[in-house]
Amino acid sequence: MRAIKSVTQSYAPSRRIMDFMDIFTSIMNDAIDVAIKKNLTSEGSISREIYPLVKDLPIPSYYIPPAITKATAMVKNYRKSVRREEMRAKQKKNGGSKPKRKPRNIKIPHVDRRMLASHYGFRIKDDNMIIPASTEKYGREHETIRLNRHVSSLINRNGIHARSFTLTPHMLSISIERIPETIECDSTAGIDRNLRNVTVGNELHQESYDLSEIVRIKQRYRNRASHPMRNDRRIQEKIREKYGRRERNRTNAILHDKSKEIVNACISYREEPVLEDIRHINRMTYRGDRTGPGHRHLMHSAFPYGRLASMIKYKAEWEGLPVIQLTRQETYGTSSRCSECGSLTRKSGRMLHCESCDIWINRDINACISQAKRGRTRLVRSLLREKGPPVEAVNQFKDGEQMAGSHIPSTGS
Numbered sequence: 001m002r003a004i005k006s007v008t009q010s011y012a013p014s015r016r017i018m019d020f021m022d023i024f025t026s027i028m029n030d031a032i033d034v035a036i037k038k039n040l041t042s043e044g045s046i047s048r049e050i051y052p053l054v055k056d057l058p059i060p061s062y063y064i065p066p067a068i069t070k071a072t073a074m075v076k077n078y079r080k081s082v083r084r085e086e087m088r089a090k091q092k093k094n095g096g097s098k099p100k101r102k103p104r105n106i107k108i109p110h111v112d113r114r115m116l117a118s119h120y121g122f123r124i125k126d127d128n129m130i131i132p133a134s135t136e137k138y139g140r141e142h143e144t145i146r147l148n149r150h151v152s153s154l155i156n157r158n159g160i161h162a163r164s165f166t167l168t169p170h171m172l173s174i175s176i177e178r179i180p181e182t183i184e185c186d187s188t189a190g191i192d193r194n195l196r197n198v199t200v201g202n203e204l205h206q207e208s209y210d211l212s213e214i215v216r217i218k219q220r221y222r223n224r225a226s227h228p229m230r231n232d233r234r235i236q237e238k239i240r241e242k243y244g245r246r247e248r249n250r251t252n253a254i255l256h257d258k259s260k261e262i263v264n265a266c267i268s269y270r271e272e273p274v275l276e277d278i279r280h281i282n283r284m285t286y287r288g289d290r291t292g293p294g295h296r297h298l299m300h301s302a303f304p305y306g307r308l309a310s311m312i313k314y315k316a317e318w319e320g321l322p323v324i325q326l327t328r329q330e331t332y333g334t335s336s337r338c339s340e341c342g343s344l345t346r347k348s349g350r351m352l353h354c355e356s357c358d359i360w361i362n363r364d365i366n367a368c369i370s371q372a373k374r375g376r377t378r379l380v381r382s383l384l385r386e387k388g389p390p391v392e393a394v395n396q397f398k399d400g401e402q403m404a405g406s407h408i409p410s411t412g413s
């Protein structure tokens with residue numbers, strides 16, 4: 001399995017690159033317009049229409065197909081969301097269940113941000129990325145962008161291959177690929193989300209990762225956004241954008257750190273992380289459940305579990321660590337049922353009491369143990385499929401037989 005991730009750094013674009021970006025963006029927008037006007041869907045049909053119009057623009061030909069590819073993807077997404085909204089409207093007309101929100105007006109996509117991207121014609125040489133810049137056919141001119149130490153050390157490592165790059169006026173992003181060796185695991189670790197922490201572990205060990213800082217940041221920015229200082233819509237918008245960006249940067253930094261810690265811990269224990277299906281979270285609280293909008297906001301969006309999960313996923317894949325994603329059915333009841341016997345528990349504060357086992361257990365620990373167990377049934381199944389029963393289990397079984405065999409005659413005699 002190959003793993004893909006992207007690395008970014010800041011850089012200062014040259015005048016020429018800025019011009020290419022303008023043209024690239026306009027090609028994208030033209031392609032989107034043509035595709036929608038003429039009702040085209042495939043990349044081939046769109047580029048047959050658009051290529052003759054743009055082939056003489058002062059931009060290296062390397063950048064034209066990627067612009068059309070990106071535009072095609074945007075049109076595809078647009079059509080998909082239009083279809084979804086149409087379905088929603090139809091459901092309403094047929095007297096189906098009351099829709100939760102009004103159908104949205106889907107805007108025709110348009111690229112405002114300047115950018116330049118390509119997946120071919122570029123190469124990495126030591127600390128530099130060299131990209132084509134000749135506007136003539138067979139021209140050999142190029143632009144050199146200096147990579148920072150972090151990016152160049154990562155990209156020049158053995159077995160890493162740069163797939164494509166994207167430039168914006170401030171950022172360079174390179175998508176890199178690697179084929180890691182799969183880490184063989186013999187156990188699993190459940191990852192249980194809570195409002196302010198994440199608990200990772202199984203029956204043998206559990207660890208709690210504090211993420212309360214994220215909730216604090218979210219609350220702080222939410223308060224700020226809801227009490228605008230300036231009485232001007234446009235300026236309010238600007239301020240909101242700025243705070244949003246800052247909030248994202250700060251929470252992402254924390255999430256990157258924690259997800260890295262979690263993946264490293266899983267690797268050192270040789271345990272596959274088990275992720276739950278979190279769609280049920282949004283149903284745990286609802287309007288009118290007497291918890292209030294503040295609490296609902298916290299549960300629904302203040303803890304970016306989806307982002308944490310996707311970071312754990314791609315970081316694990318990058319290292320060759322398989323990840324188990326539970327289905328919704330498999331996730332059901334992980335937090336309310338006893339991890340030992342599966343019967344319903346009574347809760348008191350953060351503790352759960354199982355009557356049939358007569359034990360008290362912390363609910364976070366209980367949840368991550370149940371998740372680890374449910375993931376393990378899947379792991380065992382896949383191991384069995386791959387290479388028959390695991391050697392250890394067979395050995396244990398034989399030992400048991402021998403013991404029983406040697407035991408019975410000795411009592412009999």
Ligand SMILES: [Zn+2]
Pocket residue numbers: 338339340341342343354355356357358
């Ligand atoms: Zn129990």
